[in-house]
Amino acid sequence: MKKGIGFMLALLLVFLLIVSGNAAPKKDTSWEEIAKRGYFVLGLDDSFPPMGFRDDKGQIVGFDIDVAKAVCQRLGIELKLQPINWDAKEQELNTKNIDCIWNGLTITPERKKNVLFTKPYMDNRQVIVVRADSGLASLSALAGKTLGLQAGSSAKDALNNVPDFEASLANVIEFDENMTALMDLELGGLDAVLMDEIVARYYIQQRNKNFMVLDEALASEEYGIGFRKNDQALMEKFQNTLIAMAEDGTLAAISKAWFGEDITVINR
Amino acid sequence: MFIFEYFAPLLKQVILLGTGALTTLRIFFLTLLFSLPLGLLIALARMAPQKWLSAPVKLFILIMRGTPLILQLIFFYFAPSAILPEGLRFTLPRFSAAVLAFSLNYAAYFAEIYRGGIESIPQGQYEAAAVLGFTKSQTFFRIILPQVIKRILPPVSNEVITLVKDSALITVLGISELFRVARNEANRLFSTSPLFIAGLFYLFMNWIVTKLFDAAEKKLSYYR
Incomplete structure (x- = not known):
């Protein structure tokens, strides 16, 4: 068994050497x-x-x-x-x-x-979408609430840049897609979704949903x-x-x- | 007229999901085509008395069963161009990388099922076959393997049914298959109904798989 581990380590080392080899700069x-x-x-x-x-x-x-x-x-x-x-x-x-x-x-x-x-x-801005009838109107009102966002999106960065707000939330749930998060918002599983304003406004307009974008944005981008x-x-x-x-x-x-x-x- | 208005969008959705299901079926059949024979080879290598053969195969099975399939998909697609030295770098087409990952992964599982089946055949049968003058390969293919296939049908059907559902993982490479199409439709319509229609598609496909395995079991139970 020990032999096997040594072999795997050697293999890993070879990979690392190959990866670290720098190519000479070429003409663009x-x-x-x-x-x-x-x-x-x-x-x-x-x-x-x-x-x-x-x-x-x-x-x-x-x-x-x-x-x-x-x-x-x-x-x-x-x-x-x-x-x-x-x-x-x-x-x-x-x-x-x-x-x-x-x-x-x-x-x-x-x-x-x-x-x-x-x-x-x-x-674009990172804005917060809530249900229009939720009575939530500001970032501070979201303390203790559950927020959804798209995994790997800049919404995540925007949230990380406002640590006080992030800490005030009960939960942050990451979805594969913004739309899944909005569906969950409609069902009540989320209290708010953090997403791109362009996408949010288009969606609310197209689907005629009872959602509202908070005036306070998290970040301009x-x-x-x-x-x-x-x-x-x-x-x-x-x-x-x-x-x-x-x-x-x-x-x-x-x-x-x-x-x-x-x-x-x-x-x- | 009312009925038509209600069903027309539904029919459209079913057709759209059907095109996604074609991709699902392609990955399904190609994976079975490669992994079923490969699994047998791996099983035989795994049982070989030669250590130089069985040890690497054991490691292979450990890796393929011990890491998430979703990670293997990402590995076969991205790794060749990321870790190979400049000049040797290549990228498999998305779909080929998916078929490769699925085939190797399922072959590892099938191999252990084959091994279980082969090892369940009593030693006496080999001795009897040898006495009757069968060669080694005749013994294996004419006496052992037919019994093995009979015994391993239930566990194989488990894997095959799982494969139908696992095919949804290929979306991680951006390939649009049944579940991805359903998710897109769900997003567009803001409704979960396409997801449930996709569920019915999977159920239907696995109903057929189940029926086929039932039929195969009946056909092979000639000594009962």
């Missing part, structure tokens, strides 16, 4: 590679309306999807949509299974270490498109196309179709 051909390949893979959590989600035919639609389609058309490449598990988004990106994360991805200092972001294209750390050229190509689309009004038109007004910020 990220855009050329995509252009040559002819398609671009966008990774998303397909249950994130209105940014990216499935319609009643099972097709992936959304604001981000419409913008991505327009960008790829201008760049003359095909857009491929790849649903991913949101918890594994950084691995999916770094193992080149997807070329970007474009799905209402909040720019956080933590994520910036692993992901190369474009300029922000939309503002921005959405960006996440690329691989080394893909500077690819990121700039997309960013410049987005800016061009903002200048000629294409982006505003897509925003109006989804939100009724232009709420994009990339050109500001």
Whole structure:
């Protein structure tokens, strides 16, 4: 048995040596590679309306999807949509299974270490959704209550950044998807859900639910498109196309179709 | 007319879930195709008197049964491009990685079921076969294995039924199968009914599996 453990340790050591070996810096051909390949893979959590989600035919639609389609058309490449598990988004990106994360991805200092972001294209806040008849109207009223949020989302970071509020809660429950949390809120299993304002407002409006967004937000944040750390050229190509689309009004038109007004910020 | 209005969306949902169920069935059949024969090989290697053969197989079974299947799925998909040296890195297609993880995992469980079955056959049968002039492989395939299959049907049916339900784990690789489609529908409609419809799908599939195993058991009980 001892022999076996020694063997496993040796194996582990070999793995570590391989992993730690640094590759020499190379010329950035990220855009050329995509252009040559002819398609671009966008990774998303397909249950994130209105940014990216499935319609009643099972097709992936959304604001981000419409913008991505327009960008790829201008760049003359095909857009491929790849649903991913949101918890594994950084691995999916770094193992080149997807070329970007474009799905209402909040720019956080933590994520910036692993992901190369474009300029922000939309503002967002982390807000608290409660049942309209619950009588809860402020953060302090949530003391001793149960809060739900999406695992691996920036809502979790926002909550961690307000330790006093987090400590005042009785319970924090993490769900795979925002929508499951909202369902639980409706059933009374949760007292509040912490989530992206853009998603919350769209949902309440679309579903005509008896929910309410608290005025007090937990954090202000921005959405960006996440690329691989080394893909500077690819990121700039997309960013410049987005800016061009903002200048000629294409982006505003897509925003109006989804939100009724232009709420994009990339050109500001 | 009223009935039509009520059933049309339901029918649409059933069709949508049906397309998801196709992925579930694909992973199900491919896993069985690979894991049932592989399990037998692993069982034989596990019982081999040569230590160099049985020891690594024992370790393999320990790992495959001792770690969560969901972790194995993630491992086979992400690890090749994360831990291999530059130049050797590759990524399996999502679905292939899922089939690989499922096949190896289920083969480990099947192997132990086969071993239980094989070891339950009395030694005297081998001796009798040898006396009658059967070769080793003839003894195994013509005398031992048919009896083993008969004995292991109930535990195998357990695993096969679990496999139908475990297939829902592949969503961890972003593959859209029955349960994922149902969850998306539930989110879109803000209703749990698609989840329960998915439950009926699983129940129906396992009803068929159960019936098939019943039929197989009846067919093989020729000495009773």
